[in-house]
Amino acid sequence: MxxxxxxxxxxxxxxxxxxxxxIEGHELHIVATAGLLAHGRGEAFDYLIGExxxxxxxxxxxxxxxxxxxxxxxVISVNGNICSLVPEDLVALSEICGAPxxxxxFYYRKEREDAIKKALFDAGAKEVLGTHDRPSETIPExxxxxxxxxxxxxxKGDVILVPLEDGDRTEALKAIGKFVVTIDLNPMSxxxxxxxxxxxxxxxxxxxxxxxxAREMKDLPKEELRKIAESFDNTENLATSxxxxxxxxxxxxxxxxxxxxxxxxxxxxx
Ligand code: PTJ
Numbered sequence: 001m002x003x004x005x006x007x008x009x010x011x012x013x014x015x016x017x018x019x020x021x022x023i024e025g026h027e028l029h030i031v032a033t034a035g036l037l038a039h040g041r042g043e044a045f046d047y048l049i050g051e052x053x054x055x056x057x058x059x060x061x062x063x064x065x066x067x068x069x070x071x072x073x074x075v076i077s078v079n080g081n082i083c084s085l086v087p088e089d090l091v092a093l094s095e096i097c098g099a100p101x102x103x104x105x106f107y108y109r110k111e112r113e114d115a116i117k118k119a120l121f122d123a124g125a126k127e128v129l130g131t132h133d134r135p136s137e138t139i140p141e142x143x144x145x146x147x148x149x150x151x152x153x154x155x156k157g158d159v160i161l162v163p164l165e166d167g168d169r170t171e172a173l174k175a176i177g178k179f180v181v182t183i184d185l186n187p188m189s190x191x192x193x194x195x196x197x198x199x200x201x202x203x204x205x206x207x208x209x210x211x212x213x214a215r216e217m218k219d220l221p222k223e224e225l226r227k228i229a230e231s232f233d234n235t236e237n238l239a240t241s242x243x244x245x246x247x248x249x250x251x252x253x254x255x256x257x258x259x260x261x262x263x264x265x266x267x268x269x270x
Contacts, residue, residue, distance in 0.1 A: 011146035015043065015051070018085065018204055025084025029115040035081045038164065045185035046202050048245045051265045053209065056240055057201035063232035064161070064197045065213045066096070068224040071159035071179070079106065082163045082203055083116045087123035089207035094125070095103035096214040099161065102130035102153035106166055129153035139172050147172075154178075163203050165191045187241035197232055200241040
């Protein structure tokens with residue numbers, strides 16, 4: 001493996017370590033090559049959102065957990081990126097919420113399915129749906145590899161958590177009446193826009209927070225949970241997320257001169 005040591009005092013240590021994790025996931029066939037590009041896009045949006053969980057993202061995460069508890073059949077859809085970044089948290093959330101883990105890949109290859117299944121079992125999963133040896137049914141609205149779903153998972157699921165998703169799939173799940181919860185750093189992506197609850201945050205922060213909140217909220221009365229989930233306004237959430245990005249950009253425009261003072265202008269021709 002090519003994993004490199006990031007100096008402990010590096011100002012962008014966490015971001016670089018996460019990048020190493022994704023690269024390692026790619027070498028293990030967990031992450032698709034396109035998953036590396038998707039991660040880079042996520043990094044850029046994380047920068048714009050301030051690389052922290054906003055109060056808004058926290059409220060969305062709480063609503064998402066509430067929706068999973070209220071659901072009859074909550075399901076967690078697993079792709080290469082999420083499996084590589086937070087496998088233990090996926091397993092923990094699945095157990096607390098009674099939501100099965102279903103592998104559902106855009107860039108399907110049998111060796112990827114096997115690698116993801118192994119990573120989930122290594123992280124403590126007892127069952128993994130969506131594998132080639134299991135029964136499958138088809139989402140007619142979708143033409144990509146993801147049209148095949150597990151009848152015991154997404155097939156009968158009502159609330160589906162689809163972290164880091166491509167837009168077609170979200171639209172197809174919505175078209176067949178599912179309540180879709182997503183985690184996407186880009187509040188303008190088709191997935192973000194069409195989901196019922198969009199957590200605009202990095203999955204590396206959201207999944208641990210979902211596990212923490214699920215532990216806290218699991219004994220709340222169903223009516224209270226339903227209220228938390230149903231009172232969440234995703235239109236306002238997305239509009240405010242875009243405003244947060246604009247405010248961060250404006251703050252940078254104001255501060256850029258100050259930041260440049262550290263080194264000043266270099267000398268030419270010396
Ligand atoms: O493993 P597979 O074959 O199912 O493929 C998975 C990917 C992610 C490659 C596939 O679903 C894809 O192509 O996704 P997109 O269309 O590139 O969308 C990914 C979205 O996730 C983009 O809007 C990114 O900004 C966002 N994103 C990337 N990294 C993160 C993220 N959002 C939250 N946390 C991240 N770490």
